[in-house]
Amino acid sequence: MIEGMRMDLWKCRYQSFEELYLYCYRVAGTVGLMSVPIMGIAPDSPASTRGIYDAALFLGIGNQLANILRDVGEDAQRGRVYLPQDELAQFGLSDADVMSRKVTDGWRAFMKQQIARARFYFDQAEIGASHLDKDSRWPIWSSLMLYSKILDAIEENDYDNLTKRAYVGRAKKLLTLPLAYMRSLAVPSLAL
Template identity: 70%
Template sequence: VDGPNASHITPTALDRWSNRLEDLFAGRPYDMYDAALSDTASNFPVDMQPFKDMIEGMRMDLRKSRYKNFDELYLYCYYVAGTVGLMSVPVMGIAPDSKASAESVYSAALALGIANQLTNILRDVGEDSRRGRVYLPQDELAHAGLSDDDVFEGRVTDKWRTFMKGQITRARMFFDEAEKGIYELNSASRWPVLASLLLY
């Protein structure tokens, strides 16, 4: 949990968001922001679960600052970013002439969220370390002969470069997976998604 409003994101605030989520999906928005989402939910086949999962990701961020392995990190990335892809597909729409399964389009959207979050993590290693957080898989750091101390002290060594190249390669694999689904979206939705993939 970071950003300018991080200090306001507390377990109590997340409980409140969770309750408001239930209300707005039931057509009882609290404010204009809720009203916008409530309107979206009433006009598109948006599922509430990814929104709940995103809140769970914020809860995870409040109690966890290390990830033992990539499985743990993947789950975090799903909660805080993969969910965005799942939220977006119903609004963007699948092209009427698409021969792809809905499942494959949603999988590609999920992959884009994961890729973006992995990129955030790699970009923000220094910033996160100053907040006492390491979002890199602990087992992979150890396998590379690295530790949290290397992260906190900003040691850029050959071992670090090799480790980071591996992390970048994995993020690119998710971007490659995401790209497969872009051309299955409605034509008006493709360019914004492609731009996010290319520019991230």
């Protein structure tokens, strides 16, 4: 985790998703991994310990990707682009497009791909969330569902995360918490 924080001191561009994944792993995936022993694993869980740790890692990666996508415009103002350069290029985009803060059809297509990737990690995290100790599930489900709503907010803003900050309003947060609680009550059944 400390190495991830150090990366912010010298690195402000990521050539590929593999490089960005390493950053996400260090700054957020490690938090998920460190949380499992604190949260505990449900004694009746049929899942493997490895599967639960993988799900926790995926939640950290998904959360960090949501943060990155939410903050693209703010990061650009600081001269930072936490987006895979090679994938920007696949959509005919570059740092100059990010810095210009103009939403184009190419930008929207690029963002759809990035959001799909973040959702993939959230889907993988969901598989393990109900395998944690029952007293720990609600905060994990809340995190998973609220960070997913950041992605919804980007879509609702017509993929304008260059000039608008996607956020989840208080009312949506409050409505999400009971839903997360209900999800946390699920008995773990699927083995990981």
